Amino acid sequence: MSDKIILLVEDNEDDEELAVLAFERSRIANAMVVARDGQEALDYFFGTEANGFKDAKALPQLVLLDLKLPKVGGLDVLRRLRADPRTRRLPVVILTSSKEEEDLLHGYDLGANSYIRKPVDFTRFADVMQHLQMYWLILNEAPTSGGDRP
Amino acid sequence: MNSVEPRHDGIAERLKGAEAAPATLSRREADLLVGDNEPLNDRFKSLVEENERQSRLLEAIFQTAPTLILLTDPDGRITGFNVACEELTGYSRDEVMGKTIPELLQAPGWKGTGAAQFADPVNSTLTAPHVTHWLTKAGTKRLIEWRCSAVDSPKEQSHSILGIGLDITVRKQAQDAVAEAQRFAESIIATVHEPLLVLDESMLVKAANRAFYQTFQVNPEDTMGRPFFELGNQQWEIPALRQLLVTILSQDTSFNNFEVTHDFTSLGRRVMVLNARRVLREDGGTAMILLAIRDLTEKVQARETLNQLNRELEARVHERTAELETANKELESFCYSVSHDLRAPLRALDGFSDELLRCYADQLDDRGQHYLRRVRSGTQRMGQLIDDMLLLSRLNRVAMKREPVDLTALAEGVAAELRGREPDRTVAFVIEAGLSAVGDAGLLGVALENLLGNAWKFTSKKPSATITVGREEHEGAPAFFVRDDGAGFDMAHLSKLFGAFQRLHTQREFPGNGVGLATVQRVIHRHGGQVWAEGVPGQGATFHFTLPQEESS
Numbered sequence: 001m002s003d004k005i006i007l008l009v010e011d012n013e014d015d016e017e018l019a020v021l022a023f024e025r026s027r028i029a030n031a032m033v034v035a036r037d038g039q040e041a042l043d044y045f046f047g048t049e050a051n052g053f054k055d056a057k058a059l060p061q062l063v064l065l066d067l068k069l070p071k072v073g074g075l076d077v078l079r080r081l082r083a084d085p086r087t088r089r090l091p092v093v094i095l096t097s098s099k100e101e102e103d104l105l106h107g108y109d110l111g112a113n114s115y116i117r118k119p120v121d122f123t124r125f126a127d128v129m130q131h132l133q134m135y136w137l138i139l140n141e142a143p144t145s146g147g148d149r150p
Numbered sequence: 151m152n153s154v155e156p157r158h159d160g161i162a163e164r165l166k167g168a169e170a171a172p173a174t175l176s177r178r179e180a181d182l183l184v185g186d187n188e189p190l191n192d193r194f195k196s197l198v199e200e201n202e203r204q205s206r207l208l209e210a211i212f213q214t215a216p217t218l219i220l221l222t223d224p225d226g227r228i229t230g231f232n233v234a235c236e237e238l239t240g241y242s243r244d245e246v247m248g249k250t251i252p253e254l255l256q257a258p259g260w261k262g263t264g265a266a267q268f269a270d271p272v273n274s275t276l277t278a279p280h281v282t283h284w285l286t287k288a289g290t291k292r293l294i295e296w297r298c299s300a301v302d303s304p305k306e307q308s309h310s311i312l313g314i315g316l317d318i319t320v321r322k323q324a325q326d327a328v329a330e331a332q333r334f335a336e337s338i339i340a341t342v343h344e345p346l347l348v349l350d351e352s353m354l355v356k357a358a359n360r361a362f363y364q365t366f367q368v369n370p371e372d373t374m375g376r377p378f379f380e381l382g383n384q385q386w387e388i389p390a391l392r393q394l395l396v397t398i399l400s401q402d403t404s405f406n407n408f409e410v411t412h413d414f415t416s417l418g419r420r421v422m423v424l425n426a427r428r429v430l431r432e433d434g435g436t437a438m439i440l441l442a443i444r445d446l447t448e449k450v451q452a453r454e455t456l457n458q459l460n461r462e463l464e465a466r467v468h469e470r471t472a473e474l475e476t477a478n479k480e481l482e483s484f485c486y487s488v489s490h491d492l493r494a495p496l497r498a499l500d501g502f503s504d505e506l507l508r509c510y511a512d513q514l515d516d517r518g519q520h521y522l523r524r525v526r527s528g529t530q531r532m533g534q535l536i537d538d539m540l541l542l543s544r545l546n547r548v549a550m551k552r553e554p555v556d557l558t559a560l561a562e563g564v565a566a567e568l569r570g571r572e573p574d575r576t577v578a579f580v581i582e583a584g585l586s587a588v589g590d591a592g593l594l595g596v597a598l599e600n601l602l603g604n605a606w607k608f609t610s611k612k613p614s615a616t617i618t619v620g621r622e623e624h625e626g627a628p629a630f631f632v633r634d635d636g637a638g639f640d641m642a643h644l645s646k647l648f649g650a651f652q653r654l655h656t657q658r659e660f661p662g663n664g665v666g667l668a669t670v671q672r673v674i675h676r677h678g679g680q681v682w683a684e685g686v687p688g689q690g691a692t693f694h695f696t697l698p699q700e701e702s703s
Contacts, residue, residue: 012494014498015497017501018497018498018501097493097497098486100486119497120496120500120532121533122502125501
């Protein structure tokens with residue numbers, strides 16, 4: 001198993017389980033961490049009073065971000081990630097049900113690296129997840145560390 | 151004593167009559183009378199000379215005076231008729247001598263008193279001026295104003311009359327014309343529906359018409375000669391109006407449409423519009439003001455009612471627009487929820503069914519696996535339905551561009567895509583060159599995708615097919631069409647053709663959601679065009695649509 005971490009921000013249990021299933025089907029299996037709402041996702045990065053900011057090594061290699069989330073919405077999570085120098089280069093792929101053009105444009109404006117709509121057909125969904133891993137964790141050169149440069 | 155023959159044209163002699171006999175003696179007769187009494191003779195001679203001089207003077211006046219001078223004897227016969235008379239009447243003195251005025255000069259039908267004065271001067275006040283109507287020799291009427299005197303001695307019962315006359319025909323005509331003009335003006339003023347007033351320099355009312363009395367419910371007695379600004383409880387005492395009227399008098403200006411809103415004593419609150427103009431009298435005398443007053447109250451009320459209605463309408467439009475916007479927002483958020491929330495359970499259904507088929511296939515018999523596949527296919531179809539429904543609703547919401555669109559290029563693009571999808575099929579596309587319209591390229595692309603996609607789909611059962619895209623005239627306007635020689639349809643089902651989620655075929659015959667033609671219809675309707683279809687079962691279908699043309703943009 002690769003030491004690279006994927007953070008899945010997803011509130012729907014079914015979708016979470018399906019994502020895990022899809023990942024299991026692919027050859028490359030990465031550790032997957034799940035945040036079940038926007039606040040959990042933010043806490044993961046920026047910590048709480050008890051739990052400080054993740055060090056660079058614990059940062060995920062890829063964030064799969066749903067948009068419609070309880071507490072803090074996906075776009076707000078993205079905005080916070082891009083506003084912080086430590087996470088602003090982190091690859092973030094929006095993975096959502098919404099095909100609304102407004103969401104799409106907004107996502108790109110806020111600095112999403114990719115925008116993918118979850119297909120209903122699970123076979124295709126599994127394909128998509130496999131491609132995502134292949135591309136972002138293997139082919140793509142990630143920005144080294146969290147990006148301490150200003 | 152009437153022994154001396156009076157000179158034929160001696161006016162002095164005729165004036166003096168018989169008693170003037172000594173003055174009419176010739177020098178020779180005088181010499182005979184006076185004899186050789188030298189002093190008396192001299193005095194007499196000088197008297198005679200003086201007398202002759204006077205006679206010549208009178209004669210000269212008689213003949214050269216531009217006024218008419220006429221003499222009649224006590225019987226009313228003409229005994230004197232000067233040059234002015236001759237020139238006026240066209241009669242010579244010889245023609246009129248001894249005739250009476252009525253038999254010669256009086257115009258027929260003349261019933262004036264003047265003729266009687268000449269005919270029967272005894273009973274007349276001779277010095278009073280009077281007018282007669284003469285008929286000239288040429289037959290024209292002349293109006294003559296006379297002043298007459300009796301010239302005989304007071305003791306006589308009947309008189310010779312001297313008449314001095316002036317031809318006042320022209321003057322009378324002018325006066326008549328002026329009077330006529332005045333009557334004309336007055337009748338206009340009286341007839342005009344607008345209240346009119348004439349004011350003099352002191353703002354006293356000199357004239358008012360019936361409309362004025364009626365409108366302001368006042369009597370002539372309360373109005374004529376009264377100061378304008380005191381009329382009707384000083385209801386016209388408006389400083390700006392006073393200023394305007396004074397300015398008009400002094401500077402020969404006029405004003406139009408001076409609007410006055412005032413609580414009138416008799417009428418209540420009215421809106422009046424005043425127009426005024428200075429009128430100068432022809433004799434260069436005083437200036438006057440013609441003031442026209444129009445009651446605009448009803449018009450203003452109508453205008454205000456209209457404005458009020460417009461405001462209400464506008465408010466309602468705003469309200470409705472806001473409601474529509476709210477409804478639209480609700481629809482959008484509904485669509486958002488649909489797209490997000492409805493799809494999630496579908497993904498679960500499909501995903502877990504797939505997992506079951508994949509990892510637990512050995513625990514399910516063929517039938518169980520078949521059911522799971524049916525679950526998956528139903529799930530995926532529902533996902534497609536949701537997507538199509540969203541697309542359809544988005545068609546009405548997206549902003550639409552209006553630009554020239556090359557339909558030929560769009561159709562060729564769609565055709566290439568269809569061929570690429572099923573390269574083994576034998577389908578001939580015949581696409582007319584130069585098809586163009588004005589509209590939204592994206593939306594029209596969607597419409598053509600559906601029309602050509604349909605044609606492609608419904609010809610799929612044939613070994614070879616032809617799909618034609620072209621333009622033709624329809625009721626004098628250009629219309630586009632997409633024609634195929636495929637399955638066609640029964641015209642009896644035409645009404646279902648363009649309805650959303652309506653289908654004329656089963657999924658097994660031809661798969662589909664029944665959204666395609668509904669989408670086409672929305673796109674064409676949003677462009678302001680029409681869409682219609684013809685079909686024959688087993689022979690094919692033709693879809694027609696109109697679009698705004700470039701030249702009309």
